[in-house]
Structure formats: structure tokens, C-alpha cells
């Protein structure tokens with residue numbers, strides 16, 4: 373399949389999995405709509421990728437901003453045919469009785485409602501393109517629950533449910549819908565979860581080899597570049613050292 377003329381929207385392209393995916397797909401010839409809140413990161417991506425990228429700065433929690441951002445797309449980046457719903461984070465790691473409701477709001481509003489707002493805004497474009505592909509970045513946390521993961525796990529279980537629901541509802545439109553569900557990937561994820569505590573974040577990835585954002589970008593590329601009759605519907609990927617959310621083989 374020729375990807376030279378694909379127009380791919382990636383949310384959360386300012387770091388981690390989203391940024392690695394933007395770089396890989398631009399190298400494959402796709403035009404990229406890179407989204408995130410941090411304008412300086414988006415400017416850096418634009419400097420690296422030039423005319424292959426169009427950047428959109430908005431917070432996925434703000435539905436009107438989401439709609440306005442996509443309404444502003446220039447002709448060269450429309451219609452969008454591929455959406456990678458990647459923006460998201462964990463906020464906090466606490467037993468439910470000690471959880472901070474502001475963290476709960478952030479996770480539900482970003483990981484679930486934000487994903488819905490972006491999908492809603494781009495579905496007309498995906499349908500119009502006649503070759504729409506929607507990839508949701510879920511998590512192993514959407515397949516099982518781990519201690520103190522409560523609301524983050526719930527938000528990713530919601531992504532898992534929405535992935536299945538979108539596939540059913542969009543079947544008649546011929547849109548491919550699938551999810552990639554990673555285990556532990558070393559990104560800014562833990563830094564965000566632990567509110568900037570870098571030392572604590574680093575401990576999450578110590579003593580074993582975690583996945584890298586580029587590993588997930590490769591899998592995303594694999595899913596997108598399958599022939600049109602093949603849909604990667606639901607894929608789980610973990611580091612070899614990880615057996616489950618609670619079992620990771622670490623060096624003694």
C-alpha cells in the first residue's frame with residue numbers, strides 16, 4: 373500500500389509514543405497532524421519535519437478547542453484518513469481511599485472524554501476519505517487491574533470498550549478500528565504520574581529492559597501498513613521481562 377498520501381493525525385505527539393510515531397510515519401512519507409499542549413515541543417517537531425507536519429496546540433479536555441483546531445486544518449492536511457488516539461496519562465498512584473479527585477478528573481477527562489471529543493471531530497473526515505483508519509492507544513491497564521491503578525485502569529478499560537464499540541458502529545462505514553495496548557514503555561509517562569518526581573519515575577524502569585517509544589511506533593506502522601482488508605483489532609505488547617502488570621522480572 374502506498375502511504376505517501378496518507379494524512380495521519382496523532383494526539384499526544386509532543387513526547388513518548390506519539391512523538392516517536394510522528395517521526396517514523398513522516399519518514400514513511402505520511403503527512404502528519406501533530407497535536408499536544410506544549411507549543412515549544414510542537415515548534416521543535418515542525419523544525420525537524422518541515423512541510424510534512426502541521427501542528428495543532430490544544431487541550432483534549434476542551435471540546436470547543438478540539439473542534440476549532442480541526443476546523444482550522446489547511447487543505448493540504450484534509451481530509452484526515454488516519455487517527456491515532458494516543459494523548460493520555462496516569463495521574464497519581466494511590467489506593468482509592470487516598471486518591472485525589474483532581475487526578476480522577478484528569479484521567480477521565482483526558483483519557484476517555486478527550487479521546488471521544490477528538491474522535492467525534494475527525495470521524496466525518498475519516499468517513500469522507502473512504503479509507504479511514506482509527507487506532508486507539510490503550511494499555512495493559514485496560515486488560516487487567518493492578519494495586520493503586522484504580523482510576524487509570526478504569527480509564528483504559530473504557531478505551532478498550534470504546535475500541536470495540538467504535539469497530540461495531542463504524543463497520544458499515546468501512547473504517548478500520550483497532551487498539552495497541554502496551555505494557556511498560558519508558559517515556560514521560562511516569563514523570564507525569566508522579567508529578568515531576570524524576571527519581572521516583574526512573575525506579576519504574578530500573579532493573580529490566582522496558583519497551584521504548586520506537587517499539588510502539590514500529591507496531592503502529594505495522595498496523596497501518598497492512599493491506600486494506602486486514603485490521604489489527606486488538607494487540608497487547610509487553611517487554612519480555614514483563615508477564616503482567618504486577619510481575620516484572622528484574623535483575624537481582
Ligand code: NDP
Nearest residue numbers: 384386387388389408409410432459460511557559560561
Ligand atoms: P508521555 O507522557 O510521554 O506522552 C503523553 C502525551 O499525551 C504527550 O504528548 C502529552 O502532550 C499528551 N497529553 C497529555 N494530556 C493531554 C491533554 N490534556 N491534552 C492534549 N494532549 C495531552 O506518555 P506516553 O507516550 O507513554 O503515553 C502515550 C499514551 O500511551 C497514553 O495514552 C498512555 O496512557 C499510553 N500508554 C503508555 C504506557 C507507558 O508505559 N508509557 C503503557 C501503555 C499505554 P502535552 O503534555 O504537550 O499536552
Ligand code: 8X3
Nearest residue numbers: 511512513555556617
Ligand atoms: C501504562 C502501563 O502498567 O503503568 O499504561 O499502567 S502501566
